[in-house]
Amino acid sequence: MSLPSFPPYPEPIERPELTPSTVMGKVESDPLHYAFMSNYMPWHGHVTALTVAPQYRRLGLAQDLTRALERGCDEQDAWFVDLFVREGNATAVGLYRGMGCVTYTYLSCSSLSSS
Numbered sequence: 348m349s350l351p352s353f354p355p356y357p358e359p360i361e362r363p364e365l366t367p368s369t370v371m372g373k374v375e376s377d378p379l380h381y382a383f384m385s386n387y388m389p390w391h392g393h394v395t396a397l398t399v400a401p402q403y404r405r406l407g408l409a410q411d412l413t414r415a416l417e418r419g420c421d422e423q424d425a426w427f428v429d430l431f432v433r434e435g436n437a438t439a440v441g442l443y444r445g446m447g448c449v450t451y452t453y454l455s456c457s458s459l460s461s462s
């Protein structure tokens with residue numbers, strides 16, 4: 348499979364031993380000519396999707412994949428990694444909190460659907 352070269356994270360993380368699990372993420376920034384804007388986003392990583400097959404859960408696979416993505420972000424000098432998670436997804440909230448994530452903001456479903 349070939350991946351586009353931008354955002355600059357062209358290397359898929361291939362871990363054959365982790366095939367029952369998937370993480371999709373990216374490292375990106377706003378174009379430099381937006382740097383004067385107050386909402387300019389510097390280099391940062393984003394967890395787009397993370398899932399582990401039910402029969403392989405609770406083995407540390409999600410933590411492993413998330414850390415691999417974090418390492419990729421570090422290599423790009425990313426300032427932070429962000430993600431969205433539903434407040435009611437206690438398993439995922441526990442996973443991310445356990446890895447040191449903090450809540451930055453809350454979005455309501457209506458603001459998500461209207462944007």
Ligand SMILES: CC(C)(COP(=O)(O)OP(=O)(O)OC[C@H]1O[C@@H](n2cnc3c(N)ncnc32)[C@H](O)[C@@H]1OP(=O)(O)O)[C@@H](O)C(=O)NCCC(=O)NCCS
Nearest residue numbers: 397398399404405406407408409410432438439441442445
């Ligand atoms: C969330 C998900 C990815 C976790 O995958 P996993 O491989 O089982 O997670 P890990 O084994 O790496 O567990 C890491 C931590 O997550 C938390 N966790 C995982 N499963 C949990 C459960 N059933 N109940 C409570 N906490 C749980 C724990 O804090 C755990 O650490 P610990 O085992 O040291 O207690 C998996 O349950 C999943 O695919 N869920 C459906 C998709 C989803 O919700 N994705 C996240 C969207 S943001």
